[in-house]
Amino acid sequence: MEGQSVEELLAKAERDEAEKLQRITVHKELELEFDLGNLLASDRNPPTVLRHAGPTQEAELRTLARDNTQLLINQLWQLPTERVEETVVARLPEPTTRLPREKPVPRPRPLTRWQQFARLKGIRPKKKTNLVWDEVSGQWRRRWGYQRARDDTKEWLIEVPGNADPMEDQFAKRIQAKKERVAKNELNRLRNLARAHKMQLPSAAGMHPTGHQSKEELGRAMQVAKVSTASVGRFQERLPKEKAPRGSGKKRKFQPLFGDFAAEKKSQLEMLRVMNSKKPRLDVTRATNKQMREEDQEEAAKKRKMSQKGKRKGGRQGPGGKRKGGPPSQGGKRKGGLGSKVNSGPPGLGGKRKGGQHQGGKRRK
Amino acid sequence: MRPLTEEETRVMFEKIAKYIGENLQLLVDRPDGTYCFRLHNDRVYYVSEKILKLAANISGDKLMSLGTCFGKFTKTHKFRLHITALDYLAPYAKGFGVAAKSTQDCRKVDPMAIVVFHQADIGEYVRHEETLT
Numbered sequence: 427m428e429g430q431s432v433e434e435l436l437a438k439a440e441r442d443e444a445e446k447l448q449r450i451t452v453h454k455e456l457e458l459e460f461d462l463g464n465l466l467a468s469d470r471n472p473p474t475v476l477r478h479a480g481p482t483q484e485a486e487l488r489t490l491a492r493d494n495t496q497l498l499i500n501q502l503w504q505l506p507t508e509r510v511e512e513t514v515v516a517r518l519p520e521p522t523t524r525l526p527r528e529k530p531v532p533r534p535r536p537l538t539r540w541q542q543f544a545r546l547k548g549i550r551p552k553k554k555t556n557l558v559w560d561e562v563s564g565q566w567r568r569r570w571g572y573q574r575a576r577d578d579t580k581e582w583l584i585e586v587p588g589n590a591d592p593m594e595d596q597f598a599k600r601i602q603a604k605k606e607r608v609a610k611n612e613l614n615r616l617r618n619l620a621r622a623h624k625m626q627l628p629s630a631a632g633m634h635p636t637g638h639q640s641k642e643e644l645g646r647a648m649q650v651a652k653v654s655t656a657s658v659g660r661f662q663e664r665l666p667k668e669k670a671p672r673g674s675g676k677k678r679k680f681q682p683l684f685g686d687f688a689a690e691k692k693s694q695l696e697m698l699r700v701m702n703s704k705k706p707r708l709d710v711t712r713a714t715n716k717q718m719r720e721e722d723q724e725e726a727a728k729k730r731k732m733s734q735k736g737k738r739k740g741g742r743q744g745p746g747g748k749r750k751g752g753p754p755s756q757g758g759k760r761k762g763g764l765g766s767k768v769n770s771g772p773p774g775l776g777g778k779r780k781g782g783q784h785q786g787g788k789r790r791k
Numbered sequence: 792m793r794p795l796t797e798e799e800t801r802v803m804f805e806k807i808a809k810y811i812g813e814n815l816q817l818l819v820d821r822p823d824g825t826y827c828f829r830l831h832n833d834r835v836y837y838v839s840e841k842i843l844k845l846a847a848n849i850s851g852d853k854l855m856s857l858g859t860c861f862g863k864f865t866k867t868h869k870f871r872l873h874i875t876a877l878d879y880l881a882p883y884a885k886g887f888g889v890a891a892k893s894t895q896d897c898r899k900v901d902p903m904a905i906v907v908f909h910q911a912d913i914g915e916y917v918r919h920e921e922t923l924t
Contacts, residue, residue: 680793683847687825687840690794694819697801702813 450500452493460501463521467498538618579604792831792851799864800828803835806862806870807880814883831856834863835870837879874912 459468473490505516537545544550557566560575567575584596620627632643633650649671653659664670681690795803808815818826818837825840831854838846838858846857859879862872888909890897897906916923 680796683792683794683829684844685794687827690827691820691825693797694800694804695816697797698804698808698813698816698819701801701804701808 450496452496454493454497458494458497460498461521461523462501462505463519464523465498465502465518466523467494467501469494535622538621539614792829792846792854792857795828795830795835799830799835799868799870802864802868803828803862803870806872807876810872810880810885811883812885814885817883818879826858828861829857830864833865835861837861837876 454469454471456469456471459470460466461468502516505518507514507516509515554569556568558569558575559565560567567573569575579597579600581600584600586592586594586596590596616627632639633647635647639647652662655662804815807818811818826837827840827843829836829838829843831851834856836856836858837860842858846854859875860873861876861879862870864870886907888907891905891908892900900906
């Protein structure tokens with residue numbers, strides 16, 4: 427009995443082993459091609475699974491995928507492993523598959539002005555050394571750039587040439603000339619760039635005052651000058667009768683044409699719901715503003731009352747004058763927004779006369 | 792061609808709601824397809840999503856019209872409803888005419904006074920031939 431059970435156990439263990447082996451060993455007619463750098467396995471076997479007419483067999487496709495993945499993982503387990511921060515990691519080899527270009531080939535750029543000229547004249551670039559011996563400092567310095575060999579702006583002694591104005595600053599003159607050369611170079615670089623991208627440089631064509639400019643040119647120059655401030659023309663005053671320029675606001679942005687149809691529908695239905703609901707919507711900002719204004723008016727009225735009590739004899743004009751100011755502002759306030767207080771007059775404004783005036787103001791509306 | 796802004800949609804809905812009331816949501820939310828409003832050259836078009844996608848392939852200056860024109864926005868941004876919207880408004884229409892007198896006056900007037908103007912086009916005589924005797 428026990429022997430039999432032991433035999434059974436052994437047989438069972440053997441069967442399990444065989445099964446496991448079966449699972450991890452896959453038989454293929456043609457070996458797969460592996461590119462472990464990209465974790466890629468290419469199966470060249472003719473796919474009998476896909477030849478069946480009719481709907482694809484899910485189960486067979488799944489087994490095919492499982493087999494191929496098993497083979498790939500078998501290969502991965504054969505790679506050299508190393509330990510990186512408590513984990514065992516396999517080092518992948520270099521990828522062998524060449525991936526296609528992501529972006530198209532860059533188109534050839536047009537030649538710059540110098541390149542065209544050089545090509546025309548047949549000028550070849552001369553090979554020059556990087557460093558030049560500088561006598562003054564007694565060391566090798568670069569040919570151009572920072573701390574260059576022959577920097578004429580850094581000279582400490584300049585002789586005034588015979589034909590020059592003795593009061594002229596020769597040092598400043600040299601620095602100015604350098605700046606102009608740099609600016610010219612920059613301009614040419616931008617021009618070349620604009621030509622390459624077929625764009626237009628923003629030119630300052632009509633901006634220099636010549637005295638022979640037309641009305642339109644002057645207008646354009648004036649517009650550009652207005653906007654060329656640090657605040658981009660926001661705080662520039664206009665002449666008394668000058669009109670504001672048209673079209674100087676931000677361009678409107680609209681929703682995209684296709685957008686999210688569901689979202690569009692939802693927002694429209696929401697708008698309809700709000701429109702259809704019978705009670706007027708409470709505009710919180712307006713209501714709070716109204717409340718604040720009423721409170722301010724109450725304060726003002728109280729102060730008036732105090733001053734009135736103080737100067738009873740001579741105070742006819744004061745309250746009378748202030749009376750004028752009362753109703754129009756009330757009427758104006760009533761027109762805006764509905765808010766929560768529609769019919770209640772401002773409380774505590776004391777005096778039947780004043781109450782009457784306010785009633786009158788409301789009725790007027 | 793672009794979708795309507797919030798303001799424009801509100802103005803348009805208010806106008807259409809005068810004719811069909813709450814049934815407007817049946818126009819917005821249809822069971823048989825996604826329809827939407829698009830603005831092209833100041834005119835509002837009611838168009839299904841499928842047609843819209845086809846129309847997007849035509850350049851703006853060559854596109855004449857798409858779907859159904861409901862109406863147009865005037866220069867002062869008021870919405871004017873067009874007769875071409877009738878087919879979509881008719882099934883949901885609330886009343887059938889314009890009030891001739893105000894609500895208060897309607898109550899005080901004699902029984903034979905005219906209360907409602909039913910404005911119709913000339914085709915109505917042909918359409919409702921049977922009912923009009």
